[in-house]
Amino acid sequence: MIRVLLAEDQQMLRGALTSLLAFEPDIEVIAEVADGQKAWELIQQEPPDICLVDIEMPHLSGLELAEKIKQANLPCKVMIVTTFARPGYLQKAMDCEVHGYLLKDEPIDYLIATIRKIMQGEKVVSKDLAASLFMKEQNPLNEREIAVLQLVKKGLTTNEISKQLFLTKGTIRNYLSTSIQKLQVESRQQAAQVAGEKGWL
Amino acid sequence: MIRVLLAEDQQMLRGALTSLLAFEPDIEVIAEVADGQKAWELIQQEPPDICLVDIEMPHLSGLELAEKIKQANLPCKVMIVTTFARPGYLQKAMDCEVHGYLLKDEPIDYLIATIRKIMQGEKVVSKDLAASLFMKEQNPLNEREIAVLQLVKKGLTTNEISKQLFLTKGTIRNYLSTSIQKLQVESRQQAAQVAGEKGWL
DNA sequence: CAAACTTTATGACACCTGTCATCAAGATTT
DNA sequence: AAATCTTGATGACAGGTGTCATAAAGTTTG
Incomplete structure (x- = not known):
């Protein structure tokens, strides 16, 4: 059973995802929260197998949360699920060594498939974004x-x-x-x- | 049977809503589209009972779509479903005489309940927003x-x-x-x- | 060592911005 | 008719902004 924590501030999407994930026999949503701070508290108490986190959330952003999880070295995978294809976000996410980075513009089936892949040790990045990891322009500023x-x-x-x-x-x-x-x-x-x-x- | 058209550019949410609405015995999603233009074309061909539309979409915004539907006098209710609580959006929506204005921060059950209420002729506005309709400051600009x-x-x-x-x-x-x-x-x-x-x- | 580059500073220039006081023509009010 | 309000114009002022040429000091390279 894959134990999932869902951190997403938009209630409608959060509820919908929870409902749909509940149909998967091997997935269990053990908690759903609306902000990063709350997520961090729960994760410390009892780490789930994987956290699905939005980036733009109140109090503590998804990226900050990923950073904390990495530094505390918790046995918990992190998957970013966001609207934003900003190279900056993706870059920061990679620095935090997240296990997946998915756009909200992907279908749910793909989200579910990704959860399973990540649990098997793979790293997954949305197709459109994968290229930009290689093509990353380098900073011209000093x-x-x-x-x-x-x-x-x-x-x-x-x-x-x-x-x-x-x-x-x-x-x-x-x-x-x-x-x-x-x-x-x-x-x-x-x-x-x-x-x-x-x-x- | 309530025939619904869903216009929402974020695939994940759109898919999730479609799936969940499918469980309701009296609701049928007859079409789901990712932009306002596409929605407009379908609506003209065969108007649904009610359109759930996001505001920020490519090509044709939800508000522009509502405007067109009103002007064409189509027998089709319009319900705005958006992230944004901007008074400006709400104001414009009221000018277009939409039948509902819901924030994506509401739970899905409320969304579903609202669809039914609207079909019975009610007009519904998210709770937090209702007040701002009365308290609207007036435009100081000439x-x-x-x-x-x-x-x-x-x-x-x-x-x-x-x-x-x-x-x-x-x-x-x-x-x-x-x-x-x-x-x-x-x-x-x-x-x-x-x-x-x-x-x- | 000398040449070349880097970092920081300076002053000048043209232009944009927001504010203000003032002005003039027309319309409205008393 | 006189007083007042509105709309638009003008010029002046202080300050900000982006550009450029230039310079001094220190560092690196040949």
Whole structure:
């Protein structure tokens, strides 16, 4: 019997999955929760065989949860189930050594099949995404540019950034200028956004 | 027998709902589609009793679809099923005279119960949202400000906007200035965003 | 060692942005 | 008719933004 914990914040999908998984003779949903924090508490008490986790959840994201599970070295597989095909997410998931990464755009049968495959030791990634693991563009930004863009993403102004990094206003603007050109966008906001989506921050 | 058409772009949820609705003896899913355009074509050919439609879908949004159905005066109820509690969406849905507006954060049983209620002529809105229909703030923007913000949302610059509206650069900036103050935000982008979310554009 | 590169800083330039005070023409109210 | 309101325009100001050329200091490479 495969014991599953389901962490997904959207009640309708969560309920539906639970109902449908219940029909599988070899699968048992031992818990379903709506946020990462709750999931983490349950997993520590009594680890399931596999956790299906959404990424965007309140309190603790699916990726953070995966990270914790990895660090605590719990005997529990992790499978990400998300809407988002962002390379950044996929990258982070790989860093956390998750066992599967599935898009919500796959049919349920595939989800179920994937659960079984993972329990047999395989690693599974949604087809469309598999390619992007190889084709991953490498980060054109240098350390300083990354640091600056991280602060831009938080909404800081040129001045605030310059204070935080102990650099001059002008220097910050130079880094932003080069970042903008490297990423082929038109403003610092856009730069921060695309760099974020690609997992470069 | 209640004949249902399901328009939802996320395959996993769509499949799950179809499977679960199939268990209800008085409900039949006659078609399931992944985008609004496809839904519209099918509905014209042979209208179902009720359409469950997501809002954010490719090609034709759920709200646009509702609009078309209303204008064509088809004998077909419309029920919005969405993640988003944005007052703007709800407002537009009401303008399209949809018969139900449900959040994906409701359980499936409620969804099913709602389908039956709607078929009996009731109108249903998710509990959390019902209040916001009464408490709706009124739009503080005037016509011109709205026109300008709509163009900002599309990403146009001050200059482009001024040409489109046959006004001066300066005038545009004045309208933006007042909009920004009325909405208590700090930039044209933010102004366009919050106005959009509230359904004022 | 000298040449070449990297990192950081500076100042100048053109342009955009939000605010404000003011103005003028037209419409509405008193 | 006079006072007031509305709509749009204008110019000025402070500040932000992106670009560029240039420079000093330190590091790496040939």
